Amino acid sequence: MSDTSSPGGAAVPPGEPPPRTAPPALELRSITQHFGSFRALRDVDFRVEAGEVVGLLGENGCGKSTLVKVLAGVNTPDAGGELTIDGRPVPLPLSAGQFRDLGLSFVHQDLGLARTLTVTENLMVGEAGAAASRKPINWRSQRRRTRALLQSYNVDVDPDLPINQLPPVGQALVAIVRAAEELKAYRARGDVGHSILFLDEPTVFLPEDQVEFLFELIRTVVAGGASVVFISHDLAAVRAICDRVVVLRDGQVAGEARIGEVDDRQLVEMIVGPVGGKLVGQAQRRAPGDDLGDAPPRCTVQGLRGGRATGISFAVRPTEIVGLAGLLGSGAEDVPYLLFGARKATAGRMTLDDREIVLPVLDPTTAVRQQVAMVPADRRRDGIAPSLSVGENATILVNDEYTQAGRLQGGRLRELVRRQLERFDVRPRNGNALMGTLSGGNAQKVVMAKWLEINPRLLLLHEPTQGVDVAARAEIYRLIREASTGGMATVWVSSDFEELATVCDRVLVVADGEVRAELTGDEVTDEAISSAVYHHTTDAAAVLADEVPTAS
Amino acid sequence: MSTTELQTGAADQGAGPEKPPTPHGGGGFAVWAERLALPVAWLVLVVIYGALRPDTFLTWQNVSNIIASQVVLLVLAFAALMPSFVGDFDLSLGGILGLTAMVAGVLNIQQEMNIWLACAIGVGAAVVAGALNGLFVVYFDTDPLIITLGMGTVFTGAIFYLSGSNTIVGIDRALSEATFSTKFLGLPLQFYYALVILLIVWYVSSFTPLGLRALFVGQSRDVAKLSGIRVTRLRWGGFILGGFIAGIAGVLLLGTTGSADPTASGGFLLPAYAAVFLGATSIKPGRFNAIGTAIAVFFLATGVNGLQLLGAQNYVQQLFYGAALVIAVVLSRQLRRRA
Numbered sequence: 001m002s003d004t005s006s007p008g009g010a011a012v013p014p015g016e017p018p019p020r021t022a023p024p025a026l027e028l029r030s031i032t033q034h035f036g037s038f039r040a041l042r043d044v045d046f047r048v049e050a051g052e053v054v055g056l057l058g059e060n061g062c063g064k065s066t067l068v069k070v071l072a073g074v075n076t077p078d079a080g081g082e083l084t085i086d087g088r089p090v091p092l093p094l095s096a097g098q099f100r101d102l103g104l105s106f107v108h109q110d111l112g113l114a115r116t117l118t119v120t121e122n123l124m125v126g127e128a129g130a131a132a133s134r135k136p137i138n139w140r141s142q143r144r145r146t147r148a149l150l151q152s153y154n155v156d157v158d159p160d161l162p163i164n165q166l167p168p169v170g171q172a173l174v175a176i177v178r179a180a181e182e183l184k185a186y187r188a189r190g191d192v193g194h195s196i197l198f199l200d201e202p203t204v205f206l207p208e209d210q211v212e213f214l215f216e217l218i219r220t221v222v223a224g225g226a227s228v229v230f231i232s233h234d235l236a237a238v239r240a241i242c243d244r245v246v247v248l249r250d251g252q253v254a255g256e257a258r259i260g261e262v263d264d265r266q267l268v269e270m271i272v273g274p275v276g277g278k279l280v281g282q283a284q285r286r287a288p289g290d291d292l293g294d295a296p297p298r299c300t301v302q303g304l305r306g307g308r309a310t311g312i313s314f315a316v317r318p319t320e321i322v323g324l325a326g327l328l329g330s331g332a333e334d335v336p337y338l339l340f341g342a343r344k345a346t347a348g349r350m351t352l353d354d355r356e357i358v359l360p361v362l363d364p365t366t367a368v369r370q371q372v373a374m375v376p377a378d379r380r381r382d383g384i385a386p387s388l389s390v391g392e393n394a395t396i397l398v399n400d401e402y403t404q405a406g407r408l409q410g411g412r413l414r415e416l417v418r419r420q421l422e423r424f425d426v427r428p429r430n431g432n433a434l435m436g437t438l439s440g441g442n443a444q445k446v447v448m449a450k451w452l453e454i455n456p457r458l459l460l461l462h463e464p465t466q467g468v469d470v471a472a473r474a475e476i477y478r479l480i481r482e483a484s485t486g487g488m489a490t491v492w493v494s495s496d497f498e499e500l501a502t503v504c505d506r507v508l509v510v511a512d513g514e515v516r517a518e519l520t521g522d523e524v525t526d527e528a529i530s531s532a533v534y535h536h537t538t539d540a541a542a543v544l545a546d547e548v549p550t551a552s
Numbered sequence: 553m554s555t556t557e558l559q560t561g562a563a564d565q566g567a568g569p570e571k572p573p574t575p576h577g578g579g580g581f582a583v584w585a586e587r588l589a590l591p592v593a594w595l596v597l598v599v600i601y602g603a604l605r606p607d608t609f610l611t612w613q614n615v616s617n618i619i620a621s622q623v624v625l626l627v628l629a630f631a632a633l634m635p636s637f638v639g640d641f642d643l644s645l646g647g648i649l650g651l652t653a654m655v656a657g658v659l660n661i662q663q664e665m666n667i668w669l670a671c672a673i674g675v676g677a678a679v680v681a682g683a684l685n686g687l688f689v690v691y692f693d694t695d696p697l698i699i700t701l702g703m704g705t706v707f708t709g710a711i712f713y714l715s716g717s718n719t720i721v722g723i724d725r726a727l728s729e730a731t732f733s734t735k736f737l738g739l740p741l742q743f744y745y746a747l748v749i750l751l752i753v754w755y756v757s758s759f760t761p762l763g764l765r766a767l768f769v770g771q772s773r774d775v776a777k778l779s780g781i782r783v784t785r786l787r788w789g790g791f792i793l794g795g796f797i798a799g800i801a802g803v804l805l806l807g808t809t810g811s812a813d814p815t816a817s818g819g820f821l822l823p824a825y826a827a828v829f830l831g832a833t834s835i836k837p838g839r840f841n842a843i844g845t846a847i848a849v850f851f852l853a854t855g856v857n858g859l860q861l862l863g864a865q866n867y868v869q870q871l872f873y874g875a876a877l878v879i880a881v882v883l884s885r886q887l888r889r890r891a
Contacts, residue, residue: 342778368780376778385772387838396768396779400761407759450779 023087025050025194025227026071026104031081033066033251040066041077041251050194053218053228055242055259057235057271059441059469063251064231065109068198072106073098086194103192105182109200109467111175115164119157119174120146123181153177153217168378169210176202180217183226195226201233201467215241233469235264236498247271272471284477284503285524292317292505297351298489299458304348304359307334310513312348316458316489321480323504324493325529331513332493333377336460339491340367340374352457368397373456375447377463379440383447386436390426391417393435394450420449425475441472448476452483459483459490465499477503497529511536590834590844594851601858608861616738622853623742624649624805629824629831629845630749631797635696635790636828636840637757639770642685642791643700643821645798647707650817652678652802654711657720657812667724671806675799681707682795686788704821711814720812731807742804749797754842766790767839823852826877833883852876 026048033041041063048054058064069075071083073094083090085102099106106112113122120139123146146159155177157170166174179197186195202214211234218228218241232238238245239259247254247270255270262270286292297315304312309331316322326332337343339350341362348359352370367374376382385393394417395402402413417431424445426438435443444464451459459480465473481503484490494500500507507524509517509532516536519528601609608614628649635642656674659665665673685703689696725733731742757763768776769786777783801820806812830851831844852873859868 340778364778365780365782374778382774382778385768385775387771388767392764392767396764396781399764403761407755408761408764 022050023084024048025052025086026196027082027084028067028070029082029084031067031070032078033063033070033075034078039251041070044248044251044253046246046253048196048227048229051222051225051227052244053222053230053242055238055245056229056231056248057233057238057245057267058248058254059271059439059471062248062469064248065200066251067248068106068108068200068229068231070094071099071104071198072108100182100186101192103183103186103195104198105179105186105195106198107172107175107179107200107202111171113163113171113175113178116162118160118162119150119166120159122163122174123149123159123178149181150177153180154213172202173210173213176214176217180221183221183224187224187226196229197221197226198229198231200231202230211237233467235267235470238267239264268470271469284481286319286481286505292320295319298353298487300351301335301339302349304335304338304345304350305513306338306345306348306359307331307343308513309334309338309345309510312510312513312515314508314515316491318487318489319484320506321484321490321492321504323500323507323524323529324491324510325495325497325500325507325533326510327495327533330510330533332510333462333495335510336374336376336462336491336493339458339460340364340372342374342376368454371454371457372460373451373454373458374460375444375451375462375464377466379444379447379466384435384443386434388435389431390421390433390435390438390446391431394420394431394446395453397450398453416453420446420453424449424479439469440467441469441475444468444476445472445479448479452479455486456483456488459488461490461492461494463494463496464492465494465496473499497533498526500524500529501526509533509536586833586837587835590830590847590851594847594854597851597854597858601854601861605858605861609858612738614857614861618850618853618857619743620732620740622849623740623746624801624808625820625823625827625853626746626846626849627749627801627804628798628820629827629849630746630753630842631794631801632821632824632828633753633840633842633845634794634797635787637763637766637770638786638790639773640689640787640790641696641700642682642794643697644681644685644704644707645700645794645824646817646819646821647704647711648678648681648795648798649802649805649820650711650814651681651707652799653806653812653817654714654720654814656803656806657723658714660724661720661722667727671727671803674802674806675796678795678799678802679792680795682792682798683788685795686791689791690784690787708818711817715812715814717814719814721810723806723810723812725810727803727807728810731804742807745800745804749800750842750846757842770840822877823849823873826873826880827852829880829884830876833880838884848876848880 024047026046028044028046031041031044031046032039044063044067046056046067056064056067066075070077070081070092071094073096076093081092083092083094090102094102120143124137124142143159150157150159153173155173157166157174163171163174176199179199183195183197186192197218199214199218215237218230221228230238230242242259244256244258245262245267246256247267249271257266257270295317298318298320300313300315302313308329312331312335314322324332324335334343338345338348338359339362341359341364345359345362350357350359350362352372355370357366357370364374380386391413395413398416399408399413402409402416414431418429420426421429421431426442426445426449435446438446448464461480464480465476468476477499480490492500492504501524504524505520507519507529508515509519509529511533517532519532628645631645631649632642652674654674655677656667656670659670659673660667663670681703685696685700688694688699688703731745732740734741736744757766765776765781766786766789768779768781769783773783802817805816809816827845827848828840830848831842831846832838832840833844834847835841835844855876856869856872859872860866
């Protein structure tokens, strides 16, 4: 048993079985997994009782997904591990697709949807019998059935749209519905005792209002007799829905607890370890006494239209961090891209110091030249070049300043990268490592390092801590606050209101494409932001319906 | 289908946040073995052929023959590198090469134009052809594979139209003297021209911000766009420079053969891309690079030459080149998957 610290008195030592009579729905014992010389999992025990919702927690790179992929038949663990399902031993490794026979269903981080096929086509794939069926497909009745199916889950997406034209949240909902249907099919088949649904970071794509929907769905699944494994960084969500949590750290089980018996601080300490825990939860608000006063704005935005923004105006003062809060479809999420020229605004002006920028003709090259920085939400697609090195990623914006007679100065660049990695605490401290091998938190730190290197006058952030572990998240808050003291104006768009409350000096509530309210000073709290957002959003539930494709 | 997707597709899969760090990161034997696999394979070929046919294979005459005969292909491979760097494909480069040779040939013979002016106009035509590719692919945002396949066929049609399907013979000997027939250290002058192009491409791609920016565009186009890199401009540049260098290859071909044969350019494109992809498995594995490409050209030429000396028929060339392209693409795919 790989026992480690068992932080918090309430934590149950791992491995100690709770009183029970029936065998667990699923039990993994002594799972070790090497990738080359790298050990991703070490002697991990993991158990799911029938009808239980288990939270699987841990920082990025701690081995959560690796463990799940053992059950999905993707990873081949080292010899010596055992798997029992309903008390029945099942030999490891599992073959691809075997999880279906065992009654397991997965919603992976990348959702596993066919992006160019329609919602209807994607939902058909999971249907039992569809593959074996030789009957011609009656598309009209298929569409009708899909519509009814989506309605039964209260999901409002157009069955005829291809997946890649849905917003991320719509995509996530389709994936989850498909998995839930898969569970139903297992039960209908009748040859599995317990079906288990694995949700890998399901809340990453979901704004606050849709998370409740997810919980509803999980409850339905559990009421139907299934178990759920819930993998997440979102402690609030874990707390709301899980019965028990298992925490992985550096590939080992770091602790295990019933959810009612630990508080957030203890959970965080389990996740990041005793040292990292100190950083977490510390607000990165403006230091007391450091008053913005009557400083003139560094950046003003007037009449911004484009995407779902129908006329947004605001100003940001030097060193100020302004949060934009809004539900999906409010228009807030379009603002960073419009102000950066990554999407074309239809109207609007921005002043930056004394320079006037006409937004509809702005392009990213000009934006960067004006020292505007933007950290996009979709890190994997828009933020990092995974096949290039960490150093190349971190210095792409400034490398032309490190030249002599047009030739890159390797030595000075390496020195710069070394300083960046040190300052942003990127692990490993290896500028030659490929970007794609970094964990989410470290990758995001490199993205921050890259942008802060141009000394931005305006920093635009969209969900900058999505898929980032707790410790790295705190680190990112600190780094941005630190950078802003140099006079940088920051616009922070996030659907995580707790995050906004942690870092922002001022929060603007965006609804229906306009700024509807402003929260300042002591008003900037998680609760106040949520209630303002819901108060001002006229038709929160109907937002999904008129979602339009925005990705270029 | 395009190089970009080929690359980002593989990269996306590898970019999961919990993907374990690859065991080899810094130096180490495995890395060097990978980098040097192609040069070593080349040496092995030389040793084997040398042992089997010491009298014919290991003669200076054979060596200089291999080198001299590959210059046009080498230059065309550099042309193919240009769009490849920024994640595009240009399958019309063979057509552009032939078009340049034919335009220059027709102007020189039928219009009795000065050979240098004729060559300059031929290269100009190549640049225009490259710009047309840029227009259709970049400006109209279409799939480079299909567009350049179509454009290549258009160029081939133009070659036959210009030549009336005849070989244009009797090109001014001055061209041949400036490229092929004059030797320096036993090798034709055009080999040194190719070396100069190699050095420029290598230097710019490896040691300048421009090269790094092109690399970003080729490997992660969206990231490049959101980093303020002028993606569109660099992609235009890839097609136009590719056309320009293919034009130079066309002039060298005209000088080498002393005639403009409408069918001559057909066989160059595939080995050029074979060399580009094979080159990407070596020196800087996973990246298109000039030195790897050059080594690959001579690796392929040596392989074919040795087999022919061992008595193989001419078709062995196609077998070898075709297989090399397939193997190179499979290998580089594996490299990326691991990376």
